[in-house]
Every structure is written in C-alpha cells, then in structure tokens.
C-alpha cells in the first residue's frame with residue numbers, strides 16, 4: 001500500500017508530466033524519495049519518471065558506440081581500477097588509426113554517435129585531434145569525448161577538430177566527499193573544466209556515483225539539485241562497484257535500488273536530459289539496464305573497443321560484455337529496448353536542451 005505522504009510529495013513536486021524542469025526541488029523531499037525502498041512507492045516513482053521521459057524525449061532509447069582508447073591514467077581515484085597506483089592493471093593505448101578502425105565498426109552498426117573515452121592519460125592532444133578529424137571526414141556521426149581534465153587549449157583544439165560533446169562526471173558535488181574519493185584533487189578544478197567546455201560550445205554531460213564510502217542520501221539529494229541546476233545535456237549515474245586492487249576494495253557496493261531512484265529523480269527534475277542505463281548497472285549481480293530504462297533512462301552505450309583490449313579497461317571488476325566480439329551488440333541492444341518497451345533510435349540524437357540555450361534572433 002502506497003503511503004499517502006510519499007505520493008503527496010511526488011504529486012506536489014512533479015504534478016504534470018509536461019511541466020518544465022524542476023531545478024529547486026527541496027533537499028528534504030528528495031531525501032525522502034531516495035530513502036524509500038518500498039516496492040509500491042518505487043513503482044510509483046519509476047512510472048512517473050518513465051511518463052516524463054516519454055513526454056519530453058519520446059518513448060525511445062538512443063544508442064551510442066563506446067570506444068575506450070586508453071587505460072593509462074595519471075590519477076589515483078580510490079574507487080577506480082585504472083588508478084595509476086594499481087600495478088596489476090594492464091595498460092594499452094590506441095593510435096588515431098586504431099580509433100578510426102573502431103569508428104568504422106560503430107558506423108557499420110548504424111550508430112551515429114561515437115564516445116571516445118580514456119583514463120586521464122595525458123594522451124597526445126594532436127593525435128586525438130587527428131582521430132577526430134578522421135572520423136569527421138569518413139563518417140556521419142556525432143563525436144563525444146570523455147577524457148577528463150585537460151587545458152582549455154586542448155578542449156578548444158578538439159572542438160575545432162570536430163568534437164561535439166564532452167562527458168565529465170563530477171562523481172560528488174560535496175567538496176569534502178569529493179576530496180575523500182580523489183586523492184590530491186579538488187572539485188573546483190572539475191567545475192572550472194565544465195564551465196570551459198560549455199563556453200567552447202560543447203554539449204556537456206556530467207554525472208555521479210552512487211554508494212562510495214562516506215556518501216549519504218543528503219549528498220545525493222544535493223548532487224541531484226546540482227545536476228538539474230546546471231542543465232547538463234547528458235547525465236550518467238552508476239553504482240559504486242569495489243575493485244579489489246584499490247583502496248576501496250573492501251567496501252560495500254552501491255545499492256542498485258538507490259541508483260535506480262537517483263536515475264528516476266534525475267528524469268523528474270531535468271525532464272529532457274539524456275540519461276544512460278550505464279554499463280555499471282549492467283554489471284551487478286544481474287543486468288539492471290532494463291530496470292534503469294523503465295525508471296526513466298533513455299540511452300544505451302554498447303562497447304566497440306577492440307576485443308583484445310576490452311578486458312583491460314577495468315574501472316571496476318565484472319564489467320559486462322568484455323568477452324563479446326566487438327560490434328556483436330546489435331541483437332542485445334534491440335532486446336534491451338524491447339524489454340523496456342521502447343523504440344530504438346539509432347540517430348545522433350543531439351541535446352534536447354540546446355534550443356533553449358541558443359540566443360534569440
């Protein structure tokens with residue numbers, strides 16, 4: 001039986017699926033919605049989020065092809081298997097030509113967005129620009145970068161070369177929590193990078209992790225408020241999964257139900273952001289990506305990294321699909337969309353928030 005208070009909060013905060021974004025949802029109300037694992041209450045929350053997704057984005061799942069082009073990293077994030085202190089990690093770095101070969105596979109699958117992701121490698125900026133230009137020249141697809149904190153010059157070079165979008169997750173917007181997850185790094189630097197990316201005209205994505213040590217539901221409520229207020233074009237959310245070769249190796253994993261509630265609330269507050277059903281959600285005790293889509297998510301990112309390197313990009317253990325033949329995901333992708341009751345959209349699917357940001361003419 002749904003308790004009236006829970007339904008009342010949802011009705012008051014999100015009365016109509018067609019309403020615009022809600023950037024000022026009170027923290028206490030979000031905490032209340034996050035903390036309930038009552039199945040009836042969660043069903044109400046997820047159903048409302050799916051209705052908002054359908055009203056603002058269409059009843060569809062868009063597809064992005066992910067290419068992880070370097071597993072080198074200069075950072076020591078305590079939760080991540082790629083951190084530079086992990087001597088057990090196997091490292092690889094693809095050349096611009098190898099990235100282009102992966103783009104060919106993404107194109108062959110009919111996908112019109114490629115996501116180029118790496119650790120904070122310090123990868124040669126001009127080599128990445130060469131890969132971006134090559135993709136631009138040969139294929140009709142949007143290019144998303146996810147390579148971490150770099151100089152304004154590098155971001156500008158890649159934008160000029162033809163990159164359209166940039167993903168830079170903050171993971172946590174509380175400065176102390178951020179520091180406790182990222183040795184020697186500051187949230188303010190991350191936020192400056194996000195500002196710079198926006199100024200350079202990228203479609204910008206961010207996101208957070210659910211359940212790392214020290215995080216509370218109040219932290220998550222503030223994360224949700226932050227992500228809504230910045231009008232990010234894409235927002236990725238995944239559960240913390242402990243990697244044995246990291247300082248957080250013995251910690252408890254993030255809670256799946258809580259992660260799904262964060263996804264649903266992000267849908268309710270942002271309305272039309274692209275929200276992926278993340279690979280991390282597909283890599284728990286079972287695959288929860290369909291559950292995420294039923295809770296308001298609307299993006300899937302099959303992996304197109306060369307099969308011989310897929311397993312080496314191990315941010316967390318047990319990652320889904322690392323043994324699949326590269327590009328063998330089309331059938332699986334269709335099955336996931338069908339199970340979630342969504343149509344597949346293979347188009348480049350640019351930001352749905354862009355129009356509002358363009359100056360009036």
Ligand code: SF4
Nearest residue numbers: 073075077080083119
């Ligand atoms: S989370 Fe990113 S920046 Fe941090 S160690 Fe892992 S790959 Fe490097």
